[in-house]
Amino acid sequence: MDEGPGLVSILRQGDNLIASIHTALDDSEMVRFQRNLIEQIGRDRARGVIIDVAALDVLDSFGARTLRTLAEMARLRGAETVIVGIQPDVAFSMVALGLGTGTVHTALDLEEGLAYLGGTHSLPAPDGTEPHFRP
Amino acid sequence: MFTANTARVIGRSVPVMEGAELDGARPDSDAAPDVASLLPMLRRIVFSRVGNEAAAEDLVQETLVKVLAAANRIEPGMLEPYAITTARHVIASMWRSQDTQRRNQHRVVGMDHVDAPDERLLKEEERAAVSAALEHLSEREQQTLLAHEVSGQDMRSLATELNTTAGAVAAQLNRTRARMRVEYLLALHDAEPPTDRCRPVLYAISGGDRRRQREVDAARHVLECELCAKLSEPLLERRPEGENEITIRIQHDADVVRARKSARELATRLDFSRTDLTLIATAVSEIARNIVRFAAKGQVYIELVDQPRPGIRIVARDSGPGIPDIDQALADGYSTYNGLGLGLPGARRLMDEFTLTSEINVGTTVTMTKWRTEG
Ligand SMILES: [Zn+2]
Numbered sequence: 419m420d421e422g423p424g425l426v427s428i429l430r431q432g433d434n435l436i437a438s439i440h441t442a443l444d445d446s447e448m449v450r451f452q453r454n455l456i457e458q459i460g461r462d463r464a465r466g467v468i469i470d471v472a473a474l475d476v477l478d479s480f481g482a483r484t485l486r487t488l489a490e491m492a493r494l495r496g497a498e499t500v501i502v503g504i505q506p507d508v509a510f511s512m513v514a515l516g517l518g519t520g521t522v523h524t525a526l527d528l529e530e531g532l533a534y535l536g537g538t539h540s541l542p543a544p545d546g547t548e549p550h551f552r553p
Numbered sequence: 554m555f556t557a558n559t560a561r562v563i564g565r566s567v568p569v570m571e572g573a574e575l576d577g578a579r580p581d582s583d584a585a586p587d588v589a590s591l592l593p594m595l596r597r598i599v600f601s602r603v604g605n606e607a608a609a610e611d612l613v614q615e616t617l618v619k620v621l622a623a624a625n626r627i628e629p630g631m632l633e634p635y636a637i638t639t640a641r642h643v644i645a646s647m648w649r650s651q652d653t654q655r656r657n658q659h660r661v662v663g664m665d666h667v668d669a670p671d672e673r674l675l676k677e678e679e680r681a682a683v684s685a686a687l688e689h690l691s692e693r694e695q696q697t698l699l700a701h702e703v704s705g706q707d708m709r710s711l712a713t714e715l716n717t718t719a720g721a722v723a724a725q726l727n728r729t730r731a732r733m734r735v736e737y738l739l740a741l742h743d744a745e746p747p748t749d750r751c752r753p754v755l756y757a758i759s760g761g762d763r764r765r766q767r768e769v770d771a772a773r774h775v776l777e778c779e780l781c782a783k784l785s786e787p788l789l790e791r792r793p794e795g796e797n798e799i800t801i802r803i804q805h806d807a808d809v810v811r812a813r814k815s816a817r818e819l820a821t822r823l824d825f826s827r828t829d830l831t832l833i834a835t836a837v838s839e840i841a842r843n844i845v846r847f848a849a850k851g852q853v854y855i856e857l858v859d860q861p862r863p864g865i866r867i868v869a870r871d872s873g874p875g876i877p878d879i880d881q882a883l884a885d886g887y888s889t890y891n892g893l894g895l896g897l898p899g900a901r902r903l904m905d906e907f908t909l910t911s912e913i914n915v916g917t918t919v920t921m922t923k924w925r926t927e928g
Contacts, residue, residue, distance in 0.1 A: 442814070444806035445842065476813060476831060478838040479899055507831040514832060515839075515899040 426451050428458055434466040434535055435459060435497075436528070442475045452488045456495070464497045466535035470528060472503030482517045489522040500524065502531040591620065591636045598640050603647075612647060616640040618912055631766075631789070634775035638786040678741065686736035694729045701726060731760035738784045750774055751781050759788045797822075798856035801841075803871075804849065809841040812853045819855050820865045823925050833865060833923055836900040840869040840919050843896050848873020848916065864905075864924040875913040883909065 425447060428437045437455050459467060469485065471477065477485075489499035501524045504512075525531040595613050603609040620636045687695055697715070700706040708719040708726075715722065735755040739746065746752055754774045757765040766772070775781050799819060801812045813834040820833050837853065844851035851871030858864050876882045883898050897919070901907040904921040911917040 442810050444810045445845075446806045475817070476835045476838050478835050478842070479896055480842060505831075507828040510828050511831045511835045511903060514903055515835065516902065517899075 435464045436468045438470040448484045459497050467499045468531040469501050470503045477508050500531040612643050616643050682737050682740035685740035689736040698729050734759045758785050800854045803844040803851045812841040813838040816855050823863050832903045836903040839896040839900040844871045866922045869919040872916040876911040
């Protein structure tokens with residue numbers, strides 16, 4: 419990715435892509451993230467996408483809209499998207515703003531997200547040890 | 554450029570004036586003048602300088618809008634002098650823009666270079682003014698200022714050298730800088746103060762020292778003294794920022810993130826709840842983005858307030874095209890760019906108070922406040 423190190427990472431996990439946002443992104447970075455993820459979905463023929471937004475400080479109208487559009491584009495390419503890790507106060511402010519994630523599925527965390535996408539895929543091993551498998 | 558819209562905009566701004574800041578909230582301040590009561594005085598000033606009646610009325614309105622937008626940042630007693638200096642400034646910029654048009658006619662006939670010598674001359678004038686200002690400082694003040702500002706020596710080592718405390722050095726540096734700014738402006742305008750009171754008044758304004766300003770009755774003097782009225786305008790704008798305020802220039806996407814992070818940082822000092830911190834950061838994100846998208850350039854000023862209770866106030870200003878229909882812009886679902894119309898109405902819903910003033914071809918100001926809920 420051309421974001422430079424640290425902002426975002428996209429890992430392939432079986433049929434799924436796991437994209438983690440590691441810090442607050444500005445609008446251009448958000449759009450670049452969207453583009454790169456869509457490209458990678460096509461390249462890897464991914465069937466599911468998990469976007470982990472736990473590190474985002476806010477999800478304002480632009481951020482929420484970008485994620486919605488991303489999920490819609492992914493769907494057109496045959497992949498289902500789950501957004502995980504929306505912090506409680508971020509969720510509250512989205513509601514107050516009158517924003518939602520539309521038809522995009524959300525889940526509490528990575529594990530629940532993977533469970534939603536099929537429940538048979540392995541979680542990434544954080545320290546390079548044995549991957550943890552969900553039943 | 555002024556239409557009925559302006560009048561409506563002024564009507565909408567009035568709640569700012571009734572806000573806590575001016576409503577006798579500072580027990581030691583002068584009674585707050587009603588902005589509308591400034592009108593006759595402003596008309597007198599502007600009409601005496603601008604012959605064309607329609608143009609003059611436009612300028613009066615422009616001044617009022619600017620004063621209203623700034624009203625909550627100004628010491629109540631300073632509102633009238635601020636209005637006067639603003640009126641002068643508005644008249645001057647009208648003359649300047651007419652002058653610019655005239656000068657730019659050279660460009661049309663291919664004489665681009667004519668502006669260059671002017672610019673060089675201006676820089677030399679500025680340098681000369683700095684030297685002249687330095688001469689007004691004592692040798693010790695000069696050395697301390699230069700050691701800190703030019704050589705980058707830190708306060709602690711300066712304090713050791715001068716056999717005093719770092720706090721005392723910082724206070725002395727602030728006073729010195731305040732005087733530097735005044736002397737610099739005097740030299741730049743090639744002006745000698747007409748009265749003995751001018752320098753103390755200008756120093757007090759420059760240093761942002763409110764107690765001292767009252768002692769020397771700065772507000773009254775600025776009303777009476779033409780020179781101090783003129784010089785106090787850049788000094789008021791240059792008021793040094795303390796720990797409870799910050800200004801962020803907004804031009805690029807990254808500035809939006811900087812603005813919302815700064816707002817969250819400042820608000821954290823007031824022990825806002827985590828949820829409120831996110832609401833504030835989100836509202837700032839929305840209005841800062843509006844500046845980048847629609848105005849290209851502007852600023853977000855954030856300050857902590859304590860009257861009538863603790864809170865955070867954000868003033869976002871731009872010099873963009875203005876908003877032709879404010880009601881529509883504030884309506885939910887109003888579609889502006891890419892169907893993203895939630896910015897302004899969204900920010901309004903996240904904050905406790907929200908005021909928007911806008912003027913076509915001049916700019917837009919959003920003022921919004923969130924009060925800390927008593928825990
Ligand atoms: Zn004076």
